Amino acid sequence: MQTPVPPNGQFDGTRHLFAVRTYFEDTDVSGVVYHANYLRWFERARSDMLRIAGIDQRGAHDTGLGAYAVTDMALRYMRPARLDDAVLIVSRVVDVSPATCRLVQEAWRDDQLLCTASVRVAFVAPNGRARRQPPEWVATFRALLGPSERCPAEDSIPVEDLKREG
Numbered sequence: 001m002q003t004p005v006p007p008n009g010q011f012d013g014t015r016h017l018f019a020v021r022t023y024f025e026d027t028d029v030s031g032v033v034y035h036a037n038y039l040r041w042f043e044r045a046r047s048d049m050l051r052i053a054g055i056d057q058r059g060a061h062d063t064g065l066g067a068y069a070v071t072d073m074a075l076r077y078m079r080p081a082r083l084d085d086a087v088l089i090v091s092r093v094v095d096v097s098p099a100t101c102r103l104v105q106e107a108w109r110d111d112q113l114l115c116t117a118s119v120r121v122a123f124v125a126p127n128g129r130a131r132r133q134p135p136e137w138v139a140t141f142r143a144l145l146g147p148s149e150r151c152p153a154e155d156s157i158p159v160e161d162l163k164r165e166g
Contacts, residue, residue, distance in 0.1 A: 005088065008048045014144045016052070018045035018089040022081050033081040038115045039073075042105045045089040046119070053140050064126055065134070071100070072120040079114045081107065087114065093144040098132045099123055101141050 009018035018041075026037045050057055050068075061067045081087050088108045095102035100122045107115040123133040133141075 009045060009052060009089075011052065014092060016045065016049035016091040018048055018091070020044070020087045020089060022083055022085040022087060024083060026081075027083050031083045033085075035075075035077065038075065038077075038107055038117070041087070041089055041107060042091075042117050042119065045091050045105060046103065046121075049091050053144065055137050055140060060134075066123050066125045066131055068101075068121040069124050069128075070119060071122045073117060075115060075117045077115050079109075079112055081109060081114050085109050093141050096138060096141040096145065098138060099130045101133075 005017050005019040007019075009016055011017075020041050022033055026033050028034050047057065057067065059065075086109065090106045090108060092104050093101060094104050100120055102118070102120045105117045105119060106113055122130045123137075125131045132138075
């Protein structure tokens with residue numbers, strides 16, 4: 001039995017946990033979650049992870065500093081989520097550079113991995129060009145790197161080499 005997770009998620013060490021429930025609107029005619037809805041769940045989990053970590057995306061956007069944009073995403077579907085499933089989204093920072101951050105996100109039902117995503121986000125100026133993240137945000141992301149995931153070189157982990165923890 002999983003411990004209840006607050007609506008905006010919570011950190012468990014360096015992992016962010018975010019709970020979702022599968023509703024009728026998330027499913028196709030067969031009662032299986034439509035594949036694109038995992039993207040919505042992962043986006044919500046990333047947004048709340050940043051909010052809880054103290055990264056003010058809205059403030060950055062409103063002041064013209066910039067915003068995050070997904071630049072690369074790879075998904076792998078293992079098992080279907082179904083109507084009324086309780087799903088836990090687990091997000092981990094695996095690489096940080098001055099302008100980008102790479103995360104691995106997983107959707108779990110009990111002890112079954114349903115879907116995994118490797119996502120890279122870049123901080124972009126209002127004109128759409130990549131720019132450096134605020135230094136305090138880089139420090140926040142670096143603090144969220146797990147010990148085995150520390151990577152000193154910028155962009156040194158190819159997407160295909162990112163693997164789920166065993």
